[in-house]
Amino acid sequence: MKRDSRLSGVLHVLLHMVEQGKPMTSEQLAKAMQTHPVVIRRILGGLRDAGFVHSEKGHGGGWTIARDLATITMHDVYKAIGRPSLMAMGNRTEAPGCLVEQAVNAALDTSFKEAEALLLARFGEVTLATLAADFHARMAARSLSPTTQEHIHG
Amino acid sequence: MKRDSRLSGVLHVLLHMVEQGKPMTSEQLAKAMQTHPVVIRRILGGLRDAGFVHSEKGHGGGWTIARDLATITMHDVYKAIGRPSLMAMGNRTEAPGCLVEQAVNAALDTSFKEAEALLLARFGEVTLATLAADFHARMAARSLSPTTQEHIHG
DNA sequence: AAATCACGCACTATTTAAAGTTACATGAAA
DNA sequence: TTTCATGTAACTTTAAATAGTGCGTGATTT
Numbered sequence: 044m045k046r047d048s049r050l051s052g053v054l055h056v057l058l059h060m061v062e063q064g065k066p067m068t069s070e071q072l073a074k075a076m077q078t079h080p081v082v083i084r085r086i087l088g089g090l091r092d093a094g095f096v097h098s099e100k101g102h103g104g105g106w107t108i109a110r111d112l113a114t115i116t117m118h119d120v121y122k123a124i125g126r127p128s129l130m131a132m133g134n135r136t137e138a139p140g141c142l143v144e145q146a147v148n149a150a151l152d153t154s155f156k157e158a159e160a161l162l163l164a165r166f167g168e169v170t171l172a173t174l175a176a177d178f179h180a181r182m183a184a185r186s187l188s189p190t191t192q193e194h195i196h197g
Numbered sequence: 198m199k200r201d202s203r204l205s206g207v208l209h210v211l212l213h214m215v216e217q218g219k220p221m222t223s224e225q226l227a228k229a230m231q232t233h234p235v236v237i238r239r240i241l242g243g244l245r246d247a248g249f250v251h252s253e254k255g256h257g258g259g260w261t262i263a264r265d266l267a268t269i270t271m272h273d274v275y276k277a278i279g280r281p282s283l284m285a286m287g288n289r290t291e292a293p294g295c296l297v298e299q300a301v302n303a304a305l306d307t308s309f310k311e312a313e314a315l316l317l318a319r320f321g322e323v324t325l326a327t328l329a330a331d332f333h334a335r336m337a338a339r340s341l342s343p344t345t346q347e348h349i350h351g
Numbered sequence: 352a353a354a355t356c357a358c359g360c361a362c363t364a365t366t367t368a369a370a371g372t373t374a375c376a377t378g379a380a381a
Numbered sequence: 382t383t384t385c386a387t388g389t390a391a392c393t394t395t396a397a398a399t400a401g402t403g404c405g406t407g408a409t410t411t
Contacts, residue, residue, distance in 0.1 A: 255407065
């Protein structure tokens with residue numbers, strides 16, 4: 044399959060929304076992300092259900108952040124998009140009748156579970172506020188005011 | 198993409214080779230793994246280059262383990278099959294000009310790298326001997342002698 | 352020497368899940 | 382009532398892994 048970039052994508056979209064300060068349409072976000080508006084709606088749909096963003100139809104509508112950035116962690120976002128699998132590897136067969144495979148699966152699963160736990164713990168330590176702060180630091184390092192629009196793609 | 202099961206597969210094949218004690222052909226191994234002989238040759242090719250297994254052509258040929266099981270870790274096997282990517286997720290764009298994306302990528306990469314390091318460290322702690330011992334323990338728990346062929350699939 | 356066995360490799364097909372796209376319904380604002 | 386924007390379902394495309402085909406090469410057996 045393709046490499047899953049939904050988490051990366053949704054975080055990116057959220058930060059662009061934050062920087063904008065006012066509602067952004069799927070089309071605007073899609074342009075910034077160089078993708079399709081429907082992809083944006085799909086990916087933000089989960090966040091809306093989780094209460095992290097709000098969407099409004101019609102004129103002047105679009106997407107806005109619905110909560111304080113400091114209260115949303117990368118782990119929250121990960122859960123909101125449906126907890127996609129983290130590990131690229133899996134077992135050849137689940138529920139194997141073969142004892143050899145059971146032994147192999149057990150060893151691999153133990154390692155994978157530990158790595159996943161660590162990953163999710165790290166995700167839980169980073170909030171959208173953290174990411175926004177990092178972005179602003181990068182802006183400053185580039186000697187541009189955070190109010191300019193130079194961070195928008197294209 | 199499909200879920201990568203090469204590591205799981207090759208470990209499985211190796212343990213079956215160990216249990217057999219004499220050379221096994223790609224066809225025999227493929228039958229046990231319910232896959233195609235060419236897949237077996239492909240996956241074992243990397244291990245041969247790394248010196249972990251030996252292959253012989255012609256009558257009585259096939260695959261054998263070339264080293265003491267205790268000297269081969271899951272990490273070694275992982276390296277031998279070409280260090281396939283461990284994380285199912287990636288960044289939407291590598292080398293992003295967008296500072297927002299840079300901030301997001303940096304945060305994700307840090308977490309991914311830590312998780313990968315942990316995973317590889319765990320892989321390095323498990324040898325083929327460990328796995329074989331676990332298999333024999335499972336055999337005993339099932340009250341079968343390890344010399345029977347009941348662990349072979351089908 | 353000939354037949355057979357088994358790996359080696361290049362090439363093609365299939366599969367799986369994400370990403371992209373199209374089409375249309377719904378609902379809000381001008 | 383027209384226009385804008387989301388909501389959703391269905392379909393197409395794409396990336397990466399596995400599966401499969403065909404033929405060449407070398408070793409063993411007879």
